[in-house]
Amino acid sequence: MRFLAFALAAVVSTTAAAAVDPRTVPSQLDPVWQARTRAVFKQAIEIPSVHNRGQVPAVAKLLADQFRAAGIPDSDIHFMPYEGLPGDKTEALIVRWRSPHATKKPMLILGHMDVVEAKRSDWKYDPFVFREEGGYFYGRGTSDMKNGDVATMMGAVKLMSEGFKPDRDVIFFYSGDEETEGRGATLGASTWRNLTDAEFGLNADGGCASYDANFRPLGCGISIAEKTFQTYLFTTHNPGGHSSRPRPDNAIYDLADALEKLRKYRFQPTLNPANRGYFEERAREEGGSALGNSIRAWLANPNDGKDADIVEASPIDLGLTRTRCVATMLSGGHADNALPQSATATVNCRIMPGVQPVAVQAELQKMAGPKVEVRPDPNYIGVPTPSSPLRPDVLNAVTAAIQHFHGPQMHVFPVMQAGASDGSFFRAKGIPVYDVDGSWGISPLDDRAHGLDERLPVSAMYDDVLHWEMLIKALAS
Numbered sequence: 001m002r003f004l005a006f007a008l009a010a011v012v013s014t015t016a017a018a019a020v021d022p023r024t025v026p027s028q029l030d031p032v033w034q035a036r037t038r039a040v041f042k043q044a045i046e047i048p049s050v051h052n053r054g055q056v057p058a059v060a061k062l063l064a065d066q067f068r069a070a071g072i073p074d075s076d077i078h079f080m081p082y083e084g085l086p087g088d089k090t091e092a093l094i095v096r097w098r099s100p101h102a103t104k105k106p107m108l109i110l111g112h113m114d115v116v117e118a119k120r121s122d123w124k125y126d127p128f129v130f131r132e133e134g135g136y137f138y139g140r141g142t143s144d145m146k147n148g149d150v151a152t153m154m155g156a157v158k159l160m161s162e163g164f165k166p167d168r169d170v171i172f173f174y175s176g177d178e179e180t181e182g183r184g185a186t187l188g189a190s191t192w193r194n195l196t197d198a199e200f201g202l203n204a205d206g207g208c209a210s211y212d213a214n215f216r217p218l219g220c221g222i223s224i225a226e227k228t229f230q231t232y233l234f235t236t237h238n239p240g241g242h243s244s245r246p247r248p249d250n251a252i253y254d255l256a257d258a259l260e261k262l263r264k265y266r267f268q269p270t271l272n273p274a275n276r277g278y279f280e281e282r283a284r285e286e287g288g289s290a291l292g293n294s295i296r297a298w299l300a301n302p303n304d305g306k307d308a309d310i311v312e313a314s315p316i317d318l319g320l321t322r323t324r325c326v327a328t329m330l331s332g333g334h335a336d337n338a339l340p341q342s343a344t345a346t347v348n349c350r351i352m353p354g355v356q357p358v359a360v361q362a363e364l365q366k367m368a369g370p371k372v373e374v375r376p377d378p379n380y381i382g383v384p385t386p387s388s389p390l391r392p393d394v395l396n397a398v399t400a401a402i403q404h405f406h407g408p409q410m411h412v413f414p415v416m417q418a419g420a421s422d423g424s425f426f427r428a429k430g431i432p433v434y435d436v437d438g439s440w441g442i443s444p445l446d447d448r449a450h451g452l453d454e455r456l457p458v459s460a461m462y463d464d465v466l467h468w469e470m471l472i473k474a475l476a477s
Contacts, residue, residue: 148204206435438467
């Protein structure tokens, strides 16, 4: 999962600098390092590290080779094979950059090496052939998230080449199944904790700065919380019979009735430190507009469902005020001339931080009614995670780096991700995590993660290397 910063649909004061297309501004990264970064990025994109293809270890080797060449000894480079989804063998990579004079607890940097499937027939060009065109890098993983893998590694390798010595160990954790089961992060936060234990984590699987189509800055959100991922199965049962003699009750109709209720259902809106910080910024940017007034009314009264509904009707704020559940798959019946004996809908929920999935299950069961059985997907039970306290040192470091490239008009603020990432597994085990990647794009034009013709501005890739270099220097020196 990767998101650009949530766009703030606001009237931002337009200056000459803000109106410049950021894609035309040359990166400050040295041309030699640009070439090195491009070469590794190309190799990473052209490895189809998709579920069940067995190619994640090739990405791990690519990254490990760069760390090794920079001086990290083999004893601090750990390849960790494991099984993700049943039968899917994959691998995590853990690298420790040791401090010669550690005075602080280690810092953890997170990423994932797997990508979602991309069909050649759907894309204009081969998704696993790296391509540069019109100021963009194209290919599956360019924005989700091999850019972050390469940028975190190259930022560290650049610092090593310059003789930088961190005052804390810097641990790099790259999982192999974030897009599916998240088993790697589960192991990383528990079984492999001796290799990953840290004071805090910085997640490259989370975007930051973005611009609108008029090149106005939309802000940089530091994700400090994530919704809990949980899928439920809605199932109806019926004796069935011959289709020539329809019954008054029908498994498919009963399921359809429940899904119609779900379509209209709204959970109680909730404010927490993460989405409150985001909506305070939204209210500031919206000014005296009707939407701005509704945001302020909801901030003043978190139980105000009416204004929360107005807020969430804005497409850019969808999913940020409450738990949301949506039907994603259907199955039912067994023959075209037989009444259905059962029907099942897959319902995916993104649950507000701190809310237990069992509580959402009970609420969904009450909503659906007695004709529908609601149960969680037995293959995955979500674990609620707390918000990470917004550390001043992380906030200051990210703000300095973001505004170095984008100017003071690019505001930095906390957000809650509507999706989920590997960071949630570490938060659940007591390591606060912050999504702070420095790559950027034009929203919504470049919001193509998991979609067709995924891309990233060329200069955004190079800027991200310097961004991570700045973060490591600020937080490990």
